[in-house]
Each structure stands twice: as C-alpha cells, then as structure tokens.
Amino acid sequence: MICCIAGGVGAARFLEGLVCIAPARNLSVIVNTGDDMELYDLHISPDLDIVIYTLAGIVDDLKGWGIRGDTFHSLDMLGRYGGETWFKIGDKDLATHIYRSYILRQGFTLSEATARICRSLGVEVNVMPMSDDRVETMVNTEVGQLGFQDYLVKRGAGDKVTGVTFRGSEYAHPALGVVESLCNSDRVIVCPSNPILSIGPILAVPRVRMALRETDARILAISPIVGGAPVKGPTDKIMRGLGLEVSALAVAELYKDFLDVFIIDQIDRELRDRIEALGIEVIVTNTLMKSLRDKVQLARTALEAAQEENG
Ligand code: GDP
Numbered sequence: 001m002i003c004c005i006a007g008g009v010g011a012a013r014f015l016e017g018l019v020c021i022a023p024a025r026n027l028s029v030i031v032n033t034g035d036d037m038e039l040y041d042l043h044i045s046p047d048l049d050i051v052i053y054t055l056a057g058i059v060d061d062l063k064g065w066g067i068r069g070d071t072f073h074s075l076d077m078l079g080r081y082g083g084e085t086w087f088k089i090g091d092k093d094l095a096t097h098i099y100r101s102y103i104l105r106q107g108f109t110l111s112e113a114t115a116r117i118c119r120s121l122g123v124e125v126n127v128m129p130m131s132d133d134r135v136e137t138m139v140n141t142e143v144g145q146l147g148f149q150d151y152l153v154k155r156g157a158g159d160k161v162t163g164v165t166f167r168g169s170e171y172a173h174p175a176l177g178v179v180e181s182l183c184n185s186d187r188v189i190v191c192p193s194n195p196i197l198s199i200g201p202i203l204a205v206p207r208v209r210m211a212l213r214e215t216d217a218r219i220l221a222i223s224p225i226v227g228g229a230p231v232k233g234p235t236d237k238i239m240r241g242l243g244l245e246v247s248a249l250a251v252a253e254l255y256k257d258f259l260d261v262f263i264i265d266q267i268d269r270e271l272r273d274r275i276e277a278l279g280i281e282v283i284v285t286n287t288l289m290k291s292l293r294d295k296v297q298l299a300r301t302a303l304e305a306a307q308e309e310n311g
C-alpha cells in the first residue's frame with residue numbers, strides 16, 4: 001500500500017505518473033483542504049478537485065486545474081449580475097461544487113462527498129480530505145491577514161508575506177482513514193507541492209504529523225524546489241516571507257522529523273551532503289515533469305527508492 005500526501009497541481013502531475021505503474025486500489029491520497037473556500041454558498045475544494053479531475057483523466061492539462069474543454073457561461077452570467085468572477089469556475093466544474101455542497105448540506109462529511117464524487121467519476125484511488133473539520137490557511141501580509149484564495153487568486157500573490165497560519169488546525173481531527181492509511185501503508189510519499197501552503201496545512205493537523213513520526217512506513221518526499229526556484233506558483237515568495245532559503249535543503253529541514261528519503265533534482269546535486277547530514281537519504285534524478293514519460297519515470301524512481309529498505 002502507498003499513501004500520498006498532496007496539494008494541487010504539482011502533486012496531481014506526480015500522481016498521474018504513479019497511477020500508470022501502481023494499481024489504483026493500492027493507492028490512497030491525503031489532500032490539502034486548507035485552500036477550501038465558500039463562494040456563492042458553495043463549498044469549493046480546489047486541491048481535491050485538481051487531484052480528482054487528474055485521476056479521472058478530465059483535468060485541463062494546460063491549466064493544470066479545471067475540466068478540459070469546460071465553458072464559462074455561468075461565470076459570465078454571474079458577472080452580469082455584478083457577482084464575483086475572480087475565481088474562475090467553469091460550467092462543469094460548477095456542477096462539482098453544487099453537488100459537493102448539496103451532500104454537505106444533507107449532513108454528510110467532506111470525506112463522504114469526496115468518496116461519492118470519486119465513485120461517480122470512476123476514480124478508484126482512495127482520495128481523502130486531510131480533515132472533515134475546517135482548517136483555513138491564512139496568509140499574513142503587509143496589507144493584513146488574507147484568506148489563501150484572496151492572496152493567491154484575487155490579489156495575484158502580489159503582497160509581501162510575513163507569515164502563514166492554519167486557522168482551526170490545532171483542533172482538527174484527521175478525516176476517517178487518514179491515520180490508518182499513514183500507519184498501514186508500506187510507503188508514504190509527500191508529493192512535490194508547496195511545502196508551506198499545500199503540505200503545511202496537512203502537517204498542521206496534530207494527529208497527522210504524529211502519525212508520520214510514528215508510522216513504520218518508509219517516508220519519501222519529492223522536492224518542489226528545483227535549482228533554487230519553484231517550478232510554478234508562489235512557493236519562493238512564501239518561503240522567503242517566512243525567512244527560509246528557497247532551496248531543496250530548506251524543504252528537507254521542514255520535513256526532517258519524519259522523512260527517510262528525499263528526491264532532489266540533478267541541478268541540486270551539490271545539496272546532497274547537507275541534506276544527508278540531516279539524517280535523510282538523498283536520491284538525485286530529473287524531477288521536472290514535462291511529459292507523461294517524465295511523470296512515470298519520477299514515480300518509478302520514487303517507488304524503487306521507497307521499496308529499498310522494506311525489500
Ligand atoms: P498548487 O497549490 O496547485 O500550486 O499546487 P502544489 O502546491 O501541489 O504545487 C506547487 C508546487 O509544485 C510548486 O512548489 C512547484 O515547484 C511544484 N511543482 C510543480 N510542477 C513540478 C514539477 O514538474 N517538478 C517538481 N519537482 N515540482 C513541481
């Protein structure tokens with residue numbers, strides 16, 4: 001069994017490769033919900049959607065989020081009513097948010113809504129939200145505290161970051177199956193996602209971090225920082241804002257209390273010794289996922305590395 005810990009686009013790219021070489025029934029994915037938001041009374045779970053659409057084979061590959069070939073008529077119409085249109089929701093995507101909110105309003109959990117969406121879209125991987133409790137990623141900036149989507153999408157990640165907090169995380173329980181998955185898997189893979197904004201909220205759920213420290217599974221991560229910069233997104237701005245160096249080494253430091261193996265890009269090979277000095281095994285390979293072949297190759301490297309000790 002393999003348990004993955006995932007944010008959005010970076011993670012989904014990796015998972016696309018992983019499902020090509022590992023049976024879906026052996027895979028579970030714990031997904032960040034710190035980015036979730038309410039808009040038009042709908043519950044939107046961006047990272048869950050990116051992961052699910054990718055595993056269902058319907059993601060818009062160019063954008064990395066949303067549904068391929070989707071149209072935006074509803075959003076245009078909402079704009080005509082003077083509604084908010086900064087968060088781009090396609091017509092088919094809207095149906096997911098309506099359906100999820102409908103299930104939640106009937107008193108079911110986000111886990112249950114997620115399971116139903118996966119079943120309907122033919123996703124066999126066990127995709128789980130990190131928690132059914134609300135955890136909100138808040139970004140402290142020079143203009144004040146902003147919700148994650150306000151910071152990233154509405155304001156284009158343009159504000160200087162001074163800190164990040166995960167509102168509600170200290171009281172949040174892991175969703176049903178999360179701890180079991182971490183403890184009963186042979187391997188845990190932390191996907192290449194923003195370590196602060198995507199993996200951070202998952203690790204901020206106390207029982208999750210504890211399970212990572214306690215599990216017998218071999219834990220491996222793939223660096224989202226390649227050559228001192230993120231492949232996409234504002235990971236560098238966030239890390240710098242928190243006083244961290246933007247490097248694979250700094251990511252390793254964030255995970256060092258539970259990490260066994262770290263996969264870094266060949267361009268960062270000179271960091272090997274310093275990461276190994278943290279007590280973490282290092283694998284150097286190409287981590288840039290430009291094609292499906294790259295994704296499969298990286299997934300294969302991760303599986304082989306994760307397998308080594310367990311035999
Ligand atoms: P987001 O919330 O949708 O931006 O998703 P994530 O947090 O999962 O992804 C953002 C992170 O994924 C960034 O730090 C990127 O550097 C990383 N990332 C995206 N594509 C790749 C890739 O091809 N290789 C590696 N190593 N990292 C990637």
